[in-house]
Amino acid sequence: MARFVVVLPLVPLAAGDEFTVADWPLHVTLVEPFATEHPAGLVADAVRTATTGAAIVRATAGEGAMFGRHRDVPVTLVRDGGQLASLRTRTLVALRRAGVDVGHVRTDFRPHVTRKHHGRLHAGDLVVLDMVALIDMRPPEGSHHRRVVAAMGLGA
Template sequence: MGVYVLVAFVVPVQAGLVFPRSNWPLHITLVRFDTRETADDIRARLDGVLPAQLGFDVLIGSDAQFGRNASVPVSLVEPEPALQRLHTAALESLGPQVHLPGAQHNRSNYRPHVTHAGTRLLPGDQVRIRQAALVDLRPDNDPLLRRVVAIWEPDSDTE
């Protein structure tokens, strides 16, 4: 089974980027999922949906602690209808053929944030959501690496 996450990187990246699981570029998670489908199948379903949803700004809010024992420092993203629509569109496009292990964090319980990773964003920072990226969490069955397998950018008239 493939393990994937759809994210919006704070600074755009290129498809094919490989990085260690311990060194993620700053990003906002849109949805994490498991599937028996290939990355190409996932990409085909998202191709017609994601570009029209991209090209908006979000505002970084206060700091919080997530994860087990509240040990993960994050910067919350202020509520933004366009980000919620992007999250919902991705969920709907992925459909019932994917397993959502963090389902309790989706839809109305979606709490967008940017995990502090060496660097961080500050309250009041504005981030342009200019691409979505599909990241394989186990490329070549290696749980220590991550690989960007697909990128979507806004339709030209929305940027």
């Protein structure tokens, strides 16, 4: 069974790009990881349907917070005018219409960027989210790797 996540990367990504878990590019998670029997192409088409015509999201980095089961994952919250929540809803609806069961989704969606060893956001930073990427969480390279299945630009 495949496992995917839908993200808005802060750096350009292209289909076929690979990275390790430790070197995830900074991103805002739009749809948390989900497992599906559907092929990657069908999932990518659903994400493309949801994001076609969607505007570039301009946001601001907010305060820091701690996420995760043990509240030990440092993140920076991202503030926008509601576009991220709207894009999330559109994407979830498109996935479900395509027959993709995304499983349990958080009802308390709080857009954020996880701090990484290679970068982070600081309060007040402007954030331009102009791309959506579908990431394979179980590529052939193994559990410590991720691969970009598809990347779609936002805005016309």
